Structure formats: structure tokens, C-alpha cells
Amino acid sequence: MSQGVLAIAEQVDGVFRKVTYEALSEGKRIAGSLGCDLTAVVLGSDVENISKGLGKYGADRILVADNTALKEYMTDAYTNVIADIIGKENPAVVILGATAVQGRDLSASLSARLNAPLAMECVEIRVENDKLIATRPMYGGKIMSEVALEGKPRIVATRPNAMAVAESAGAGSIEQLDVDTGKTVLQFVEKKMETGKIELTEADVVVSGGRGMGGSDYSVVEKLAELLGGAVGASRSAVDEGWRPHSDQVGQTGKVVSPNLYIASGISGAIQHLAGMSSSKVIVAINKDSEAPIFSKADFGIVGDLFEVLPLVTEEIKKLKG
Numbered sequence: 001m002s003q004g005v006l007a008i009a010e011q012v013d014g015v016f017r018k019v020t021y022e023a024l025s026e027g028k029r030i031a032g033s034l035g036c037d038l039t040a041v042v043l044g045s046d047v048e049n050i051s052k053g054l055g056k057y058g059a060d061r062i063l064v065a066d067n068t069a070l071k072e073y074m075t076d077a078y079t080n081v082i083a084d085i086i087g088k089e090n091p092a093v094v095i096l097g098a099t100a101v102q103g104r105d106l107s108a109s110l111s112a113r114l115n116a117p118l119a120m121e122c123v124e125i126r127v128e129n130d131k132l133i134a135t136r137p138m139y140g141g142k143i144m145s146e147v148a149l150e151g152k153p154r155i156v157a158t159r160p161n162a163m164a165v166a167e168s169a170g171a172g173s174i175e176q177l178d179v180d181t182g183k184t185v186l187q188f189v190e191k192k193m194e195t196g197k198i199e200l201t202e203a204d205v206v207v208s209g210g211r212g213m214g215g216s217d218y219s220v221v222e223k224l225a226e227l228l229g230g231a232v233g234a235s236r237s238a239v240d241e242g243w244r245p246h247s248d249q250v251g252q253t254g255k256v257v258s259p260n261l262y263i264a265s266g267i268s269g270a271i272q273h274l275a276g277m278s279s280s281k282v283i284v285a286i287n288k289d290s291e292a293p294i295f296s297k298a299d300f301g302i303v304g305d306l307f308e309v310l311p312l313v314t315e316e317i318k319k320l321k322g
């Protein structure tokens with residue numbers, strides 16, 4: 001199947017998202033199995049300088065589409081440009097991060113445009129007998145399915161935090177592309193983002209609070225999250241109560257997170273919440289009900305009142321950090 005692997009980088013305001021390095025590292029590994037090159041694609045405005053660094057993550061070539069019309073992610077402009085690049089490059093595999101702000105939308109749009117197979121939210125990818133096989137969750141994470149993709153190019157969108165970042169030298173030669181954003185119907189108006197906030201799906205540590213928080217004062221959760229350099233998450237109940245914004249919601253109808261450490265406090269462990277966090281590497285549950293279902297998913301459980309436990313944990317970590 002080998003014709004090269006194309007990894008689509010994702011940047012926001014000139015900074016690559018961590019998932020870009022994950023997609024490139026995984027792309028390099030797949031390219032190694034297929035015996036072909038890895039080509040990175042960067043879209044944006046004024047992005048040539050930042051693109052140079054992608055060789056460090058295995059990119060042999062880096063195609064840069066620098067155009068003011070590409071400054072912000074827009075489905076139709078990005079799809080037009082990348083579909084064009086795919087047409088010229090004819091890659092066997094296209095890999096990108098399944099992010100809420102870009103990758104999920106873009107991969108679905110490319111799949112529809114190119115009539116190409118897509119595996120979304122992949123947590124593992126391998127090449128077996130010249131077949132590309134992706135492991136992805138189904139039914140809200142209740143099962144892991146293995147799908148063999150057929151057709152071309154095979155598009156794989158990787159779950160943020162699921163793939164390891166590995167540095168491996170690629171030639172990293174930059175090629176500037178002349179791009180035509182084509183016919184677009186969407187127009188960028190305004191971006192509303194909370195600055196300085198760690199993106200939930202990319203955080204190494206997530207400290208979440210549910211209905212057990214009893215109100216919008218999340219300071220015990222926020223203090224621990226800050227100390228651990230992590231992000232704050234919430235259950236849907238907490239979001240429905242208006243205690244946290246929807247962007248913090250973890251679960252089936254919220255975000256899917258795979259941090260190294262997930263701390264669920266005052267969260268019962270409903271299946272819809274588990275769908276969003278069960279692939280976390282280590283799960284710690286704090287709940288005053290020893291029968292709460294979350295404990296069956298947790299690696300470590302603390303039965304107690306979160307308003308007593310969280311400050312104690314925070315103090316102990318402060319001491320450990322000196």
C-alpha cells in the first residue's frame with residue numbers, strides 16, 4: 001500500500017498542539033512499517049518558522065501552506081487545500097489528531113470529500129500483512145474494536161494523549177506550496193478562547209468534580225489541578241447545574257480525555273461519564289459512598305468527603321514538591 005504517510009499538523013496562533021507531535025510520531029512509526037517517508041502538512045498564516053521544528057518528530061518533508069485565508073481553521077478552506085495536496089501526493093495513509101476544534105471535523109470532511117475510509121479516535125494503529133488496522137472505542141468506550149481500513153488514502157484520527165511522542169530525525173526539508181483555498185462558503189468571524197487554560201483533552205492530569213461539589217465553588221478542585229499542572233473537568237450534572245462551562249464536560253456528550261492521571265471527585269461513575277475518561281492511565285476516585293460505581297473503574301479509591309480529602313491531598317503534594 002506504500003505511497004507515503006501524510007501527517008496533518010494542528011496549530012493554534014502559531015503554536016502546535018501536542019497532538020501534532022503525537023500524530024507525527026505515530027505517522028513515523030507507520031511509515032517505518034510501510035517502508036516509506038513521512039510528510040508533514042502545515043496550514044496557517046506565518047507558519048514557516050514553526051514548521052522547521054517538525055523534522056525532530058520524524059518529518060522527512062514539510063509542506064507549508066502559508067496563506068492569510070488559512071490563519072484560522074475553517075472546514076471548507078482547509079478541506080479544499082488538503083484534498084488538493086492529497087490528490088498530488090497520493091499518500092497511503094493520512095494521520096491527524098482527533099481534536100474537538102479541528103481534527104474531528106477535518107478528518108470527517110476529508111473522508112467525505114475523497115470517499116476515503118476513516119477511523120476516528122484511534123488509540124492504537126498497526127500495519128499487518130500490508131493492512132492498516134486501527135483500534136478504536138465503540139459504544140461509548142464499552143468495547144474496543146479493531147478496524148481494517150480499505151481504500152485510499154486511509155485516514156486515521158488519533159485520540160489526543162493516546163499516542164506516545166517520540167523524537168526521531170527526519171530530513172525536515174521545507175517546501176512552500178502555492179495554495180488555492182477554492183470555493184468557500186464559510187467566513188471566519190470571531191474566536192472565543194480562554195487563554196492560558198490547559199486544553200482538557202491534552203492535559204496530563206485532569207481533576208474533575210461532579211454533583212458532589214454541591215455548587216459552583218470549585219476552588220478545592222482548581223487548587224489541586226493547578227498544583228499538578230493539570231486541567232479541571234466536570235460531570236454533566238455539574239455542567240447542567242451551571243457550575244462549570246460545557247467545555248469542561250467529560251463524557252459521552254462532552255470531551256474524551258486520556259490523561260496520565262484522572263481524579264474524579266464527587267462523581268458517581270455513570271456509564272456516560274466513564275465513556276469520556278476510562279482510557280485514563282491512572283484513575284483516582286474520591287467519593288463518600290463506598291458503593292459508588294466509579295470505584296469499580298478506579299485504580300485508587302478514597303472513601304470520604306471531597307472537601308476534606310482534596311485539601312489534604314493538595315497539602316501532601318505541596319510537601320512532596322518541597
Ligand SMILES: Cc1cc2nc3c(=O)[nH]c(=O)nc-3n(C[C@H](O)[C@H](O)[C@H](O)COP(=O)(O)OP(=O)(O)OC[C@H]3O[C@@H](n4cnc5c(N)ncnc54)[C@H](O)[C@@H]3O)c2cc1C
Nearest residue numbers: 210211212235236251252253254266267268272273288306
Ligand atoms: C444521553 C446522555 C448523555 C450523557 N452524557 C454525559 C457526559 O458526557 N458526561 C457525564 O458526566 N454525564 C453524562 N450523562 C449523565 C450521566 O448519566 C450522569 O447523570 C452524570 O454523569 C452524573 O453526574 P455525577 O456523577 O456528578 O452526579 P451523581 O450521579 O449525582 O453523583 C454524585 C456523586 O457525588 C458523591 N458525593 C456527594 N457529595 C460528596 C462529597 N462531599 N464528597 C465526596 N463525594 C460526594 C455521591 O456519593 C455521588 O456518588 C449523560 C446522560 C445521558 C442520558
